[in-house]
Amino acid sequence: MRHDSGIERRPTAVPGPRPARDEGEGEAPGPAAAPARPWWRAVPASRAAIPLLYLLAAFVLYHGLWGGPARHYLVDSGSDQTQFEWFFAVAADNVTHLRNPLFSGLQNAPLGVSFMANAAMLGLSVPLTPVTLLFGAPVTWALVVTGGLAATAWAWYWLIARRLVRSRWAAALGGAFCAFAPPMISQGVAHPNFLVLFMIPLIVDRALRLCEGRRTVRDGVVLGLFAAYQVFVGEEALLIAACGMALYAFGHAVADPDAARAVARPLLRGLGIAALVSVALTAVPLWWQFYGPQSYQGLLHGDTGNHPMALLEFATRSLAGDERIAASLSLNRTEENAFFGWPLVVLAVVIVVRLWRQPVVRALGFTALAAAVLSLGKNIPLPGTDRTLPGPWRLAGELPLLDSVIESRMAMVCAPALGILLALVCDRLAVRRLRSERERSRRLLGWAALVVALLPLVPTPYRTVERAPVPAFVADGEWREHVRPGRTLVPVPVPSPVHTDALRWQVVAGLGFAVPGGYFNGPWGPDRTGIYGPQPRPTSDLLAKARETGEVPAIGDRQREEFLRDLRFWKADVLVLAPDDRSGPLLRAVNRLTGEQPAYLGGVWVWDVGDLWDGTGGEG
Known part of the structure; x- marks a missing residue:
């Protein structure tokens, strides 16, 4: 779904430029080296500050919950917060009493509910059983959305810093956008399965390691383990991420065919190993999902594509957002899946044109554009008219599994693609040496453009209300x-x-x-x-x-x-x-x-x- 950089033309090459090491890093010290410093002194300040800033930002957004999780409710979440708290509570109860973790008869009696056929997030609810038992499901909910958002930002930062840029603060900006982009903030009010995505960057990184062709079996096994775990955190998010990764792979193959041929064999071999591992681990739960009690085929949700203008407007929870306009262009407040704002769209086009020579940039630009078009659904409305055009989702939506996806969610693929483009241009602005006054002016113009594009998208805190008392x-x-x-x-x-x-x-x-x-x-x-x-x-x-x-x-x-x-x-x-x-x-x-x-x-x-x-x- 996301990216790599320019790939060298031999199968064992590292896909993408390695960022420069921090000052003082190097090979392992020899026998005469000075004693190792304590870990808290060895870690550069930026490495410690960045995750703390992410956590602080997530807490600010969700601070209304933490004033009393059992009493406070995210007002824009509709019924979804209640649903997820129920999933967390029942998962903990099933673990405690050694019941089937994939099913519950407490709802929909006497037929029950399949957890695998719902977004129960067993990959988090089961490990967090002690938290749920000690503090209650509302605390688990608050912990998942707050900690999950911060962890997702840090995971994207880690990937971008490791693979694509030299400046850690450029990577920090990219990671922040990937996690705090308007579509993610919209989903974060009610759908933690689309907010807690810290596994996706790890999956992308492991796929890039397969391109290196050095430890194909090991990396394939690890990738399979990662994918299997993500199945239990958010299957639909994994499916959309896989679509994004496929779009990027196609775009990069077109941009750099020689590199694609060089990495094809180890990549395909490793993906095959990963598929075997993940299928072996998830076969029984997936059988339960598709053929077990209370399973179903497809999911009715109608035509839910984005309006083209939604790509250019601002979301309800963005600093420049207009609640009325956002409501007219989206399914509801939890599905404002585009809303990147016209300044950022313009800046993204400028970045792609300016850095067009880099295959990674062309591939990222294609990924963002293709995902945005797919998100428009089966019938694309022409702004200012009553007419529509047939969209590519008419074909994509007929494929297995994709027939259940809310197509507007494909725009979430744009978030990491744009986040990495922002990190790349920020890296150039931060580390490039200035040789003239003209270059200094260009740098100031670049920073100003980033501010103009990103400031309107700064998310605002989620609103909470007091819950009605239980009788x-x-x-x-x-x-x-x-x-x-x-x-x-x-x-x-x-x-x-x-x-x-x-x-x-x-x-x-x-x-x-x-x-x-x-x-x-x-x-x-x-x-x-x-x-x-x-x-x-x-x-x-x-x-x-x-x-x-x-x-x-x-x-x-x-x-x-x-x-x-x-x-x-x-x-x-x-x-x-x-x-x-x-x-x-x-x-x-x-x-x-x-x-x-x-x-x-x-x-x-x-x-x-x-x-x-x-x-x-x-x-x-």
Whole structure:
């Protein structure tokens, strides 16, 4: 997805210019060398300062969470923060009780949820089990997004400094852009699987080592291990990264065919080894994902390409962003996947033209352009008209796996491509010797252009709000007197991607009860097409309609029969409605369905319905 530099024309060559060593670095000291200094003195100040600056920047963005993770919520995340906290909590619970880590029956009862078919991030949630158990899932969430963002920036910095530039501060700028670019910041409000990408630079570096042809087997094995781990952190991110790397490889092969021929054999051999290793490690989880319980084929999301103007405008969370304009050009605030701003786009074109002789620059320019065009989707709107043009995603989107990708996310490939271009030009400005007043003027102009292009894109802190308190009926454990083992608690309305309060109830209640419905990806219909949320049932649809319209739907004998069938399917023991300003129609609807008045317990309305369907009391 990302890059290498000009490759020498022999298979064992290092792909790309090596940055100059720091002053004082050299070969290993001989016997007469001075004693080694303590590590904290041996590390240059820049090496220590750069990761700390990344961590500070990430903390500033997420500081609203750290004031009280259990109380604070990222307001623009919709239901996604709740979903990921649920994944973290259930993963820790599965590890603690030695349950299947790939599945849970706590949502979507009685069918359950496949973790491999969802962005459960097992590669982080499982190792962070002690954090979740000691401090709670909200702290794990805050740690993942904050630490993951900083770690991703540092990983890109490491790759750029190692492979492409001499100035560490130029590499630091490039790494910062790769991680803090507008698309990544947009995803960071709700989708840590697209924010925590520290493995991608490591994967790129290992692929570049394969090009050197020196230790193909070892490097192929390590690459396979890295790819396998990334599967458990973010599969879709790995797929998009692989597309970006393929675009770059094609662009570099066209720019420097001799180098491509020189590295083709060791690269292909190493990739084959990596594929064998990663498949061996992920075969069972991937089988579970595609053929196991609650697996699905494809995922419905419609045409979600970027508008061309989104590439030139500014994102909601950018310093120069306009919330209204960004909303008109994107799916939602979590999917502002372009928004690089016209100054940076202009600067990128200038950089590519100015450094055109370098194959790496031509390849990076092609990668950014191709990814941007792919991100426009199947139908590319012509600005200022009602017409569209057919986009290349019409072909790409038909390929296996890519049919489930939200195509606007392909623009995320542009972030590292642009970040490396920025690092290259910054390196030239920082280390090039000035021989005339004219060159000094050009350097000042270059720095000014960088400021003009990047300052509007500086991200602003994420907004947080106070969470609504969990009802005492759940928080104090009163639910235990109403839900028997093997039965479920049914929130009203039934949990869905829009209504996720019950997932937080479960976490607060120690995951002691299961609920029907929920927020996850699962199958629908005989073709097992992927959808967001559970398969609809008559009662869940009826209650959702009452919530949305504010009116009680018609309820007769048919609706009551369907209600009893759904209670039986869900193995429901109790229905629970938390009162708010829109709960009146729901209260009346459930009263008509049950033929009973609820009890008001622990701040919620409660209907005990187990006897209505199991043959011990009422009908059913």
